[in-house]
Amino acid sequence: MIETKSSLLEKEIDKIEPPNYSSEEETYLKGLRKRMEIAKQNRDTNHDEFDGMSYVQYYHLNERLANTFIEPKRNKEDSNFQSGTIRTKLFTLLSSVVNLDLSGDISALDKNGLKIQSLGDAVEDVILKTNELDGDDEKKLLRQYELLKQGSIFVEEIWDERSKKEKKLDGKFTGKLNIKWDTKIKKAFARPSRNIIPGINVYLGDITKYNITDQPYIFTVDSMPYSEAELIFGEWERWKNVPKTVQHSNELGSTDTWRLLDLQDDYVEIIRYQDKWNNEFAVLVNGILLTPAGLPLPWGYEDYNIAQQNLEPIHTKFAYGKSLVFRVRNKVAILDEMMRLAILKTQKSFMPPRYNISGRIVSNRVFMPAKITHGIPPGSLPPIEGENVGVTSAELAMITQLQQGIDIETTSPAFQGQEGRTGTTATEIIEMQRQSKQMLGLTIFALTMLEWKLEWLRLQNILKNWFNPQDTVVDEMRGEIQAKYRETTVNRPIQGEGMGMRMVIPTEKIPSSEAILQAEDIYSKEQGLPVRFIFLNPEEIKSSKLCWQIVVTPREKKTSETSKLMFRAFMQDVLPLGPNMDYIKERVANVWGENHQKLFAPNPEPPMPEEGMEGETAPSPRVSLLGGVNQEIRASV
Secondary structure, X not given: OOOXXXXXXXXXXXXXXXXXXXXXXXXXXXXXXXXXXXXXXXXXXXXXXXXXXXXXXXXXXHHHHHOOOOOOOOOOOOOOOOOOHHHHHHHHHHHHHOOEEOOEEEEEEOOOOOEOHHHHHHHHHHXXXXXXXXOHHHHHHHHHHHHHHHOEXXXXXXXXXXXXXXXXXOOOOOOOOOOOEEEEEEEEEEEEEEEEEOHHHEEEOOOOOOOHHHOOOEEEEEEEEHHHHHHHHOOOOOHHHOOOOOOOEOOOOOOOOOEOOOOOOOEEEEEEEEEOOOOEEEEEEOOEEOOOOOOOOOOOOOOOOEEEEEOEEOOOOOOOEEOHHHHHHHHHHHHHHHHHHHHHHXXXXXXXXXXXXXXXXXXXXXXOOOOOOOOOOOOOOOEOOOOOOOOOHHHHXXXXXXXXXXXXXXXXXXXXXXXXXXXXXXXXXXXXXXHHHXXXXXXXXXXXXXXXXXXXXXXXXXXXXXXXXXXXXXXXXXXXXXXXOOOEEEEEEXXXXXXXXXXXXXXXXXXXXXXXXXXXXXXXXXXXXXXXXXXXXXXXXXXXXXXXXXXXXXXXXXXXXXXXXXHHHHHHHHHHHOOOHHHHHHHHHHHOOOOHHHHOOOOOOOOOOOOOOOOOOOOOHHHHHHXXXXXXXXXXX
């Protein structure tokens, strides 16, 4: 790769030499292209499951419905009114499920099926931390929206290693143009990442396989600017053979001018092919094969790194699902049409159509307020009989019936937070919302299964890549060079002490229990909250044969308003029974997100002097209490 001051200054190479494929690579490349064209043709034909549309047409229709696309008027008198009902229903569902905690409970099991609690907790903490680094809260909202909108979603799990250009000035820029700087490519970050792949960019090997793990092969198509792709593939051996411009071609026999889609200039088409049954992975950029024939899957586990989830199954022999917007589109279309006609009838009631028997050409502006028109005899512009009637009660009843039908299939007004009948109590509203959630059980189940699949892929990604050493450090005490690993710190409830911090520290040499307890005490005093350490040997984790279990249970987030209301009801039931108040205090702090030690700290008492030698006093009760607490912590650990 030739280094330049800016990517905008790169000169276009006159002629790029085609790659020198071996006979084996040519045969392999022709086979890949044939598979890709077959998958594209099978997907993009018309299907009865999409009401006679192709998948591309179905995809774009869902996009228009979800975004309340307003078509231009065909006639000047038409109304292009859109109620926006579908989009309102979509975001009503999203606002309800966004308060659900869909994180997974991870358990590690040994060969005897017994839980290794600390290891499961450590992996949970690492997954939580990587989700924070990846901005997964917002990504979760986007993938839930995509699933409701399209009926099928594809999410890839990758180990994202990014590089960027780092430039360092020789001095301070003072406005002069002859300044110089050093440029080098530097690693920006390396972490797990989840990315939504638009359905139109995913091609399945067999459209009759419902479960993506049963697909014979999968390939995805992406596009990006040539300069951006160069930062990813610039060091690859065949990048120099990638042309900047290639026309779309279906000639399977060609080995140098082939691209699946047609893109704009200075953009490259990136195809990633994977076949788990033959353990093969391939990358094509603008039709050029950049990987050797038969390259194994690079993520370290022999499965696809793409999770698919369908919202509503169509049937077991069809890979795609049906979306919420597609299911209710007909009723909403009729409702919008009724609303447009109601607008038209209301307009006619104010300005009805009229006869013109005056013998003159008259503009309709003669009926506007304060308009004076000369030479028109009275009664020469009478209204047409029966055309000045507005919306009737029967038509209003039809509109109401359509709205109720849509509410039954989606969400009720009470579920949307709209005002119900007079006198409705808060408890009744919560109960109505709970019943609405029961009707949406399929939706919540689909969202839960999506998160379970993503947690499983993230677990495999972490076990393969997270516990690899980042660097080496010198241990001055032992005079040894040790590997440096990623450490993880998250906020977690500490049993019996409320919210605290838990640190996962991979190391090849595990400290003794006494050293760990002393370190926990020291850090707890420094941080002002309980701290716990989990030390892991990364090599043992990667080499051991463990079984993993993931359980995702949909539940309200602990800090949600519904959770607080349920906790109040729980307190009313248990307080008369004399519960363990220490445990109740811990629950209160967790529900309200407070520091347990600060919230329920004992009030300090003034020190009392002790009889004895002159000038001598007894130690502060607060100091002795802290010592006792530390001893209890050690004993409990």
